[in-house]
Structures are given as C-alpha cells and as structure tokens.
Amino acid sequence: MNAILVGFAVVLLLTVVAGLIRVERGPSPADRMLAAQLFGTAGVAILLLLSEATAIPALRDVALVIALLAAMASVAFVKRAWHPGPSDARGGSS
Amino acid sequence: MSAIDVVSIGLIAIGALFFIAGSVGVLRFPDVYTRLHALTKADNLGLGFVVLGLALRADSAVVIAKLAVTWALVVVAGATAGPLVAEAARTSGVHPWRRSK
Amino acid sequence: MTIADWIFDGVLVLTLVWLALRTLAGGQLFKSVVLYIAYGLLVALAWVRLSAPDIALAEAAIGAGITGVLLLDAAGHMRGSIESRSSRNLRARNQSAEGGEDG
Numbered sequence: 001m002n003a004i005l006v007g008f009a010v011v012l013l014l015t016v017v018a019g020l021i022r023v024e025r026g027p028s029p030a031d032r033m034l035a036a037q038l039f040g041t042a043g044v045a046i047l048l049l050l051s052e053a054t055a056i057p058a059l060r061d062v063a064l065v066i067a068l069l070a071a072m073a074s075v076a077f078v079k080r081a082w083h084p085g086p087s088d089a090r091g092g093s094s
Numbered sequence: 095m096s097a098i099d100v101v102s103i104g105l106i107a108i109g110a111l112f113f114i115a116g117s118v119g120v121l122r123f124p125d126v127y128t129r130l131h132a133l134t135k136a137d138n139l140g141l142g143f144v145v146l147g148l149a150l151r152a153d154s155a156v157v158i159a160k161l162a163v164t165w166a167l168v169v170v171a172g173a174t175a176g177p178l179v180a181e182a183a184r185t186s187g188v189h190p191w192r193r194s195k
Numbered sequence: 196m197t198i199a200d201w202i203f204d205g206v207l208v209l210t211l212v213w214l215a216l217r218t219l220a221g222g223q224l225f226k227s228v229v230l231y232i233a234y235g236l237l238v239a240l241a242w243v244r245l246s247a248p249d250i251a252l253a254e255a256a257i258g259a260g261i262t263g264v265l266l267l268d269a270a271g272h273m274r275g276s277i278e279s280r281s282s283r284n285l286r287a288r289n290q291s292a293e294g295g296e297d298g
Contacts, residue, residue: 001095004103006199008144011110013206013240015117016233020214022120022129023229030126030183032229034133037175038120041137041168042113043236045144048161049106050243052148058248060160062239062255067164069260071171073232076264078178081225081271 005053009046016042033077040070102150109143112136125191126183130176137172141165204244211237224273228266235259 019042022035044063051059116136123129145165149158214237218230235258242251 001099003197003199005106006197006203008106008110010199010203010206012113013203013210015113016237017206017210018117019120020210020230020233023226023233024217026226028126028183028188029225030179030188031129032226033179034126034129035120036229036232037172038116038133038136039233039236041141041172042117043240044164044168045109045113045141046240047243048144048148048164052151054246056243056246056248057157058252059243060157060164062243062248062251064160064164064167065252066236066239066255066259067167067171069256069263070168071174072260073263073267074171074175075178076267078175078182081228081267 002053005049009049009053012042012046012049016046029077029081033074037070037074040066040073044070098150102147105143105147105150109140109145109147112140112143116140126188127180127190130180134172134176138169141168207237207241207244211241224270228263228270231266232259232263235263 016039019035019038023032026032044067047059047063047066051057051063113136116132119132119135120129123132142165145161149161152158152161211234214230214234218227218234221227221230235254238258239251239255242248242254
C-alpha cells in the first residue's frame with residue numbers, strides 16, 4: 001500500500017520535471033512564474049502522499065507552509081518583479 | 095486491501111491524472127492565458143482529489159481538518175494569483191492567442 | 196526501501212543536480228530566480244527523504260519562500276537584465292503597432 005502511495009509521488013515528481021521545461025522555454029516571465037506555481041501545488045501533493053506513506057505527520061506542516069508561501073511568491077512577482085515601469089505607464093497613456 | 099483502500103487509491107489516481115493533464119497543458123498550450131487555465135485545473139481538482147483520497151485513510155478528525163485547510167489555502171492562492179498574473183500579462187501587452195487560418 | 200522509493204530518490208537527485216547547474220549557468224536573471232525557487236522546493240523534498248522534517252520545514256519557509264520573494268523583488272529592481280529589456284521592446288513594438296492602427 002505504501003509503495004503505491006510513493007509510486008503516485010513519483011508520478012507527481014515527474015510532472016514537476018516536465019514543468020521545468022516550460023521554465024526553460026519561457027517565453028514571457030509570466031509563463032515561468034506559472035510553472036513555478038505548478039511546482040508548489042505538486043510539491044504540496046507529494047508531501048501529503050509521503051506523509052501518509054512514511055507515517056511522519058510533521059510533513060503535513062511542511063505542506064501547509066509551502067501552500068502558504070507559494071501564493072506570496074506569485075503576488076511578489078506581479079507586484080514587484082514584473083511591474084510596468086514609469087516609462088511604460090507614460091507610453092500606455094499617450 | 096480493504097474497500098476504503100481501493101476507493102482512496104482510485105481518488106488519488108484521478109488527482110494524479112489532473113496533475114498530468116495540467117502539466118501537459120502548461121507545456122503544450124500556446125499562450126499565458128490558456129496555460130493559466132490548465133494550471134488552475136491541476137491546482138484545484140488535482141490536489142482536491144489527492145486530499146480527498148488521503149482524507150479517507152486519515153485516522154483522526156484533526157488530520158482531516160489539516161488536509162482541508164491545506165487544500166483551501168492552495169485554492170485561495172490560485173484564485174489570487176490567477177487573475178493577478180492574467181491582468182499583469184494583459185497590461186504589459188501580451189495578446190491572447192488566436193488560431194491562425 | 197521498495198523500488199518506488201529508489202525511483203523517487205533517483206529522479207530527485209538527478210533533477211537537483213541538473214537544476215543547480217541550470218540555475219547557475221542561465222544567462223537570464225529572472226529565469227535563474229524561478230529555477231532557484233523550484234530548487235528550494237526540491238531541496239525541501241530531499242530533506243524529507245532524509246527523514247529530517249524540521250529542516251525541510253525551515254528550507255521550505257526560508258529557502259523557497261522568503262528568499263524567493265526577496266530575489267524576485269531584487270530582480271524587479273534590476274531592470275537592465277536581458278529579459279526585461281526584451282519584454283520592454285515587445286511592449287514598445289505592440290504600442291507602436293496599436294498607434295499605427297489608430298492613425
């Protein structure tokens with residue numbers, strides 16, 4: 001039974017590896033950030049599966065922290081890293 | 095293997111399927127907006143089914159509550175980040191993809 | 196250790212090494228930041244596999260979370276990178292194209 005759960009964790013890890021290809025290709029920063037968000041969710045699922053398989057309840061807390069901080073990364077990306085600068089704002093209004 | 099085990103594994107398999115579909119969608123779809131669509135399905139439904147399958151095997155109500163809170167946090171995060179990223183992409187001039195004739 | 200455990204650990208280790216190389220070797224700043232966030236997540240998974248959940252908790256919070264946000268902010272301030280310059284050129288092209296349609 002535990003081996004089946006770890007098997008599903010392997011499948012989810014492979015989807016993370018596939019998502020890395022999207023980070024490599026881009027093309028826009030938003031595409032890379034979306035892939036990073038997919039990693040966060042897949043990581044949460046992997047941790048929950050491993051927590052059940054290895055009977056370490058503390059892993060659910062790790063999953064909780066990752067779920068909390070994945071949102072912060074996306075918001076920081078939109079608000080700080082990818083803001084249209086002052087020159088862009090001028091160009092948009094003209 | 096009891097009946098609960100079978101149902102739980104089935105639910106986790108459905109969740110893994112959604113994750114695979116979301117990953118393939120993020121890889122194959124043509125622009126930011128369609129990739130966002132694929133991603134949120136993986137987030138909400140994929141993790142939702144995995145959590146549902148694991149909640150069947152949980153031994154206490156506290157564990158089920160923690161699983162539910164984790165899923166709720168991911169759903170709220172996806173609902174916050176999705177519109178923000180789409181809006182930022184729109185204002186920065188990424189045009190939605192159209193099928194070329 | 197079942198065979199599934201071995202596969203999981205093998206995929207994790209290979210991905211970690213490849214990811215570390217790509218993070219350091221990538222020419223684009225923003226891509227390196229996103230790869231670093233993914234790297235922090237996978238390192239947390241590695242600590243989990245070494246049955247050290249408390250270190251995994253710290254790594255997930257500090258490595259993938261706070262440092263990722265700080266690096267994103269820093270990358271936003273460094274507007275001279277290749278990535279942001281090319282995206283600004285894209286925006287400028289789009290705006291001039293729209294202006295041409297209006298005229």
